[in-house]
Amino acid sequence: MSAPAPREAFVRFADVQKSYDGETLVVKNLDLEIDRGEFLTMLGPSGSGKTTCLMMLAGFETATYGDIFLDGRSINNVAPHRRDIGMVFQNYALFPHMTVHENLAFPLEVRKLGKAEVEERVARALDMVELTGFGSRRPAQLSGGQQQRVAVARALVFEPKLVLMDEPLGALDKQLREQMQFEIRHIHERLGVTVVYVTHDQGEALTMSDRIAVFNDGVIQQISTPEGLYERPENVFVAQFIGENNRLLGTVAERNGDLCSVTVEGGLVQALAVSCGGRGEATILSLRPERVTVAPEAGSCPNVFDAVVEELIYLGDHVRSRLRLLGDEEFIVKVPNSGMHRPMHVGETVQVGWSAEDCRALDSPPSFPAAN
Amino acid sequence: MAAIAPGQLTTADGTPLKVSFARALRRSRLKALGLVLPLFAFLLITFLVPIGDMLFRSVENQLVGRVLHRTVAALADWDPASGELPGEPVFEALVADFVEGRENRTTGRVGVRLNYELGGMSSLFRKTGRRAKRIREAPYRAAMIAIDERWGNLDVWRLVKRESDAYTASYYLAAVDLRFTAEGSIARQEEERQIYLRLFGRTLWLSLIITTLCLLLGYPISYLMATLPVRTSNLLMIMVLLPFWTSLLVRTTCWIALLQQQGVINDLLVWTGLIGEDNRLSMIHNRTGTIIAMTHILLPFMVLPLYSVMKTIPPSYMRAARSLGANPFTAFVRVYMPNTAAGVGAGSILVFIIAIGYYITPALVGGTSGTLISNFIAHHMQVSLNWGLAAALGALLLAAVLALYVLYDKLVGIDNMRLG
Structure with missing residues (x-):
């Protein structure tokens, strides 16, 4: 690159396009930079392309055109399991046949970590989400909020550089959702991990994010801090969608x-x-x-x-x-x-x-x- | 009204809550009962009663005691271990029984029954039946032995005494290749007459092979159907079910046309030069034919439970496993496969249970090396008319199925089984 880049962004979408059928673009010419340690939310109505972007970043979808860089390296041809990206899924995707402990140990075991270290990290992760003592339970024996915390702990236990969250609070009731918003926010502050968060709930986006990218029709309409979006919407869609x-x-x-x-x-x-x-x-x-x-x-x-x-x-x-x-x-x-x-x-x-x-x-x- | 214990909950009018609750439930219980009653009656008549009858027949043995009732009564004091023939009164009773049995035409049936245990008994009874009425006076013993010297044989008398009980274990012994010796102890059947244990073994072994093949063939297609888009998976589903809707006989006959020595596959192999004209493969009327045809027929019973379980596994499980750092193989083995256990269990037990009782296909394509225990049960029902033995074989088969069921419940838990 000839232009002097003072600091390479941690995650960078460079002119990314995505089409599922070869006729319409779900994501159009996306350029997005995410800084290290940032909490960035992709906000938009359903079908706006935000989840597709997240899936491309996780490696479950491939970009039709363009490059995605993680830490300065193109990850277009890196398989999902080699990307070292933690992910929290919409319905948690906790493995029902494993206990909480086994769920948390899974990413460590596939990385062939020693038994002692696995134990230590699992204990630390359980402690982080205040579920110490729940290790021997199965996911089905936990409440929605507890499952949510296990899912977060599992996405963080292997200390990934980047954590993706795909509408992780969608299944919770309002009160629990608000509580979990703060908990996730606090974990992010404590660990300093980069988070990309997808939601269609503007309140959630405003509460949690450092920056919000508002998606509509496969295009980022505006990217700004919560305050900037609310106070200074740049187009009608953003003005209408936020607040x-x-x-x-x-x-x-x-x-x-x-x-x-x-x-x-x-x-x-x-x-x-x-x-x-x-x-x-x-x-x-x-x-x-x-x-x-x-x-x-x-x-x-x-x-x-x-x-x-x-x-x-x-x-x-x-x-x-x-x-x-x-x-x-x-x-x-x-x-x-x-x-x-x-x-x-x-x-x-x-x-x-x-x-x-x-x-x-x-x-x-x-x-x-x-x-x- | 019953006295109300202190602290007991009551409704507003003072009725104990439990009584009131039971009354409220009664109506809906009666309704439920009314709904299941027709099916229950149907099952009772067509399923439970026949099974009970089969179990009864497998031990029932009243024929000898009924037809030879005088002889059996007279034999009561005779000690089979004494080494002496029964006395004169027994022979007198025997002659009387034969005279009566000749009129009722029942002694021949006793002969057939005893012939299961000892060869030659049928002819002895027919012969004696024809001549016994000529004996009018003592000495009866000498006269009977004069008709046939086998009446002087201790083994014959031991057999008659043994089989005079109303219930017998001899059918079950025969079904597991054992027999009573003349002295009344239990011994292995003679070498060339040991067939049933081998048949049970073959039935279980072939069923196991067929179940394994169904699982190996059915798992990938079920996975594909569960993960492909609905339109494609529906097409696959139709292709799986199409044979299911075709007559069993048609399918089996098709396999004969395909697999026989002058059949399509052999012709094709010869034509392509893979095998010589003289080395045509024999793939039908033997074990191979049974395995191929039954695997084909039972495949849907594996695919449907597998598919229904796989359909409920969200794709996010595999994605989660991948994102957590598992390569596709590890993710599949450690996350996907354990979640299909209920389907694998249900499909396997279903296929296995159907396979061990399967009759029509092995009968048509099994030849001699591919016939199963059910074919022998049919043989005893229709040809040899030894219903007692058929019932004993059937009861053992039933016991095997139930044992499997219990084993499955212990290992996987029957509650986890999903059939569709």
Whole structure:
């Protein structure tokens, strides 16, 4: 390579393409770099290509085109069992005919480690996931959460450089899932191992990851930190997929440096020009519900509009209100339950406002449905 | 109402909970019983009763005692070990029995029965039956010995006394190549008459070979069917099942056409020059024919349980094993194969049990070296009419199957068996 690379990425997908049938691409021109010790999540709806990427990295699928590098070495022609990559599967894939101890010892035995070392490492792995004393049980005798921990311990016991997790928490109930999210996160911090995590649950992705790659239609839509993704979505898909989002359809009236004004039905909105086109181009405005202020002080926001309250849902810490505003009947505003607000009533007209920076003017891809 | 013990749970009206619970269950139990009753009755009449009858026949021996009832009664005080012939009253009773038996035509059957134990008894009884009515007065003993000197033979009398009991072990002894000696002790059958143990051995050995072949042939195809995409695996499944839907006789006859000396395979081998015209292989009407045809016929019984078990093994097991560092072979042997144990066990025991009782195919293609115990049972049922021996052989076969079943339960656990 001629370009001076200051530091070679630990995992690198270089222009990877994957097709299962020779007609459609499941993964299109993927370029992705993952640093050593990073917790990277591949997030996306089902069929977006994220699991395929993971399987290519694990070696269970071969890339149709392109190279995958691990630690500077192309692994395209390396068999899965020689890649030294730990993997946690969706349904754990614990071997039912082996005890927990035998499951954990399996990767060590196939590596022909000495008996004493196997024992020691298995004990350490059990300790790590707080399952000491469960070694003689069979997977079927464990609860879902315990099985999950065994699966994690098994993927880590042989000290792989890289651990892949394919929706590992999908089978758990909500409470256990949240607990396991923290446990996995802590194990990652403690061991410093590189983790590539696949999920379709955005909450899980935001909680756990250093960086998130949002997949859709075989393409990474945006790759950023959780905060970056939520605060600064770069296209409509990301804005829509991560968190809740109000959408206003409009046309760019004027661009003014970073800002622009957009004509929407019934008004002119000041917005941050992120990826919208020039004057006259269609755009979609994206606005987070919690960034909208009800009854703003005069002059505090450039965007102030009248809205009719359609529906109110009391949620304890905040009131979720659905408003009719600028031709949109599904405009959601989260009003914090801080006592500073006068209670709203269904049918009344209120003023709402927001800053230009919180309203992001994004491109309007033709494939994206105009409304749903 | 029964007195309610303190601490006992009761329903709102004071009935003990157990009573109330039993009452609630009774209705659904009756319903369940009603649903299984027709099948149970069917099995009882067509399965359990015949098996019971077979077991009874294998020891039943009332014929001698019934037809020669006077003789048997008179023989009660006679000591077979005394070395002397029975006295005059016994012979008098014997003549009376023969006269009566001649009218009922029953003495001939006794002769046939005793002939199983000692050669010549049938002819002795026929001969005596014709002439006994001429004896009208004493001395009976001399007269009988005059009809046939075998009546003066101690062995004949020992046999009659021994077989006068209502139950006998002689069928079972015969079924395992043993016999009673004239003195009443148990000895090996003569060399040239020892056939059943060898036949049992051959039946078990051939069944084992057939089971092994079915497993070796069935395992890969089941694996393929379980791992290929549904469309392809369905096609394979049809190919496995197609022979299953064809008549057994048609399939067996096809094997005859294929394997006989002037058959397709031999012709092909001769034509390609692999074997000479004079060295045509004999692959049918012998052991080879039985093995080939039965393996073919029993293969689906191996494939179906294997497939149904393999279908439930998620592909992620193998992937997990690979990702943990096992090469494909190790992953297969240490992770995949142990998980198919239930299918291997179920398929093997099914094929083995069907094989050891198989009749029609060995009868058609077995010749002499490929016939199994079931063919001899049929022979005794239909040709020699020695139903007692047929029943004893059948009971031993049944015992072997049950023993296998118990062994399987001990080794694998019957709960783990999955047939489909």
